Amino acid sequence: MTRRPNPTRDSLRQPKGERPHDSLDAIVDEAMERFVRVLIRRGVAQGTIRRAFLRACLHVPKDAAEHNRRASAELIDVGHVLTLWFGDPFYVDARGDPLPLPLRGPAPSLASLVQHVDPTLNVTQVLKCLLRADAVRRRGSRYSPRSRAVAFRGTGAPLHARNLRALLGLLRNIEHNLGPKDKVPAWFEYVAENPRFPVSAREAFDVALREDAMTFLRNQDSRMLNHERKLKPGESTVRMGVGVFRFEEEVLPHAAATRRTRRPRSGSNSKKERRRRR
Numbered sequence: 001m002t003r004r005p006n007p008t009r010d011s012l013r014q015p016k017g018e019r020p021h022d023s024l025d026a027i028v029d030e031a032m033e034r035f036v037r038v039l040i041r042r043g044v045a046q047g048t049i050r051r052a053f054l055r056a057c058l059h060v061p062k063d064a065a066e067h068n069r070r071a072s073a074e075l076i077d078v079g080h081v082l083t084l085w086f087g088d089p090f091y092v093d094a095r096g097d098p099l100p101l102p103l104r105g106p107a108p109s110l111a112s113l114v115q116h117v118d119p120t121l122n123v124t125q126v127l128k129c130l131l132r133a134d135a136v137r138r139r140g141s142r143y144s145p146r147s148r149a150v151a152f153r154g155t156g157a158p159l160h161a162r163n164l165r166a167l168l169g170l171l172r173n174i175e176h177n178l179g180p181k182d183k184v185p186a187w188f189e190y191v192a193e194n195p196r197f198p199v200s201a202r203e204a205f206d207v208a209l210r211e212d213a214m215t216f217l218r219n220q221d222s223r224m225l226n227h228e229r230k231l232k233p234g235e236s237t238v239r240m241g242v243g244v245f246r247f248e249e250e251v252l253p254h255a256a257a258t259r260r261t262r263r264p265r266s267g268s269n270s271k272k273e274r275r276r277r278r
Contacts, residue, residue, distance in 0.1 A: 027165070031164065031168045034172065037175065038174060075126060075129050075158050076161065076165060079149070081114055081130070082147075083221055083225055084113060085113060087222060088116075098144065101113065101143055101144075104123070110126075129155060130145075132155045132156075132158075133158070134151070135150045148218060148221070149214065173187050177189060197248075206246075209246055216244065217242065
């Protein structure tokens, strides 16, 4: 049985299975397809999407793509190197603190730790990324982690690679939760939002949010590592991730002024105001 091609449906199919799962082309294709599906389900016309995409491309600096094309390869599991460095008993001391490690040599070394995470990773590239992110410090011939988290901001290509995967993860979550409630278990996705948050409280809120969120994420990181340790030989695995982020919307000046305007309380009109109404 044959069917007539449907451009709308055919163009919105899931990414082909034969594409390399972690190749940049496959990630870009999946992210674009998922984002387009989110927009179309909202009721946006395909013509509108095409025009918006072309306008967005015109606003990108011409040298941005060439600069990033020459950058180093993605290092998506650099964070997991730190997870094991803090959580694997072989790489911590009697107090549970991560051991200072030499770059190479028999375990425990940074090279053996990186190989434990992924044999295809290059220890020199991993170290370069960790140093650029200020996640490790050098002490003589050994290296020690500064924290359990990697802040990719300012690292260039690793940051852009991480951002793309974070965006793709959110899109996967959104589309997964569009499945039938009686057939697809929901993935966690909730938002706390306040429409009238004072700008003056932004800095204090960010400090408190970082403390709370980092505690939460460290707990989830340890929980995932515990499950990884219980992995049985030959058992199938999946890349699992949990993210926390905050956002805000730009408020136009006239809208902010309108929100600050208060209505007079009932019964508080002065005699002068009452006379004006007559």
